[in-house]
Amino acid sequence: MKLVEISAPDFDLPITLGSGQVFHWREAGNGFVGTIGDQPVYVEQCGEILRMSCVHAEMARHYFALDHPLAEICASFPDDPTMNAARNFCRGLRIIRQPKWECLATFICSSMKQVAHIRQISKALRERFGVAHNIENYIVHTFPPARRLANSSENELRECALGYRAKNLLATAQLVRSGEADLEAWSALSDVDLRTKLCELPGAGAKVANCVMLFAYERLRAFPIDVWIERVLRQKYFPRARKLNAQRLRAFTQEYFGEHGGYAQQYLFHHARTALRQSGASRDSSTSKASAEALA
């Protein structure tokens, strides 16, 4: 198939797709296959050039957020050792623009799940309820629309390894299908009102709402706090702080990380999850055992 080339400076495709913000892309040939909305896509990167199967290159440019002024965004991060290490490690990582329902549904399935599990659930939902397409001799599946999942049963969803999340996904799918939850119209809401609306959906609390705001609504200030980020905050920004509740943590992140806090959060998350996995993540401060294991 003929590939289209577009310029993509200051962009790292593998790190962007592998940073835990999106879960359906898989390696294929020299690049990745997946979907952008209902379009099957093959995409590969060579230096500052992106080659893709897209008929509509503009759609991919928008999806991968190649218009984000990444240098300015990174420069707006706070200047401290932890943030600087993450910023250096994640060079070229962009927060992409995901379809709203797809993003919401996926993150409802994410609670108490490792990234590998979320990828597996996303795959199962797509293969069972989505539409299959052939791209570059690979089969990819679109994410099923809310009406499709709303018409399924809780048991069918459980067969996709959703566990107790099945009931929530089904209930939210029905709210979206009925129009009671109008995800597109919510784009006009303020951050506070949007978060309130998202939190009213079954299976969505503050963390999921912030993920959806950041990854699907372009609210780059939204700062999801999961177990990894909380670990980083407590260890690096509040070493030996007693009585540090969620409210206090949230207030700190909002004022300290600033207008692109969500971006900063994603850099901290990916750095902690990939680079610091063995050596830095142990709960107690005695590092002798962890260091010995890291060297083994």
Place this chain on the structure above:
DNA sequence: CTCCAGGGATGAT
């Protein structure tokens, strides 16, 4: 085998 994961809803203080 055990541990724990991009949490949320519910009920007890």
Place this chain on the structure above:
DNA sequence: ATCATCCATGGA
């Protein structure tokens, strides 16, 4: 208003 518990599942 905060805090503890339970919820399913499977990769590491």
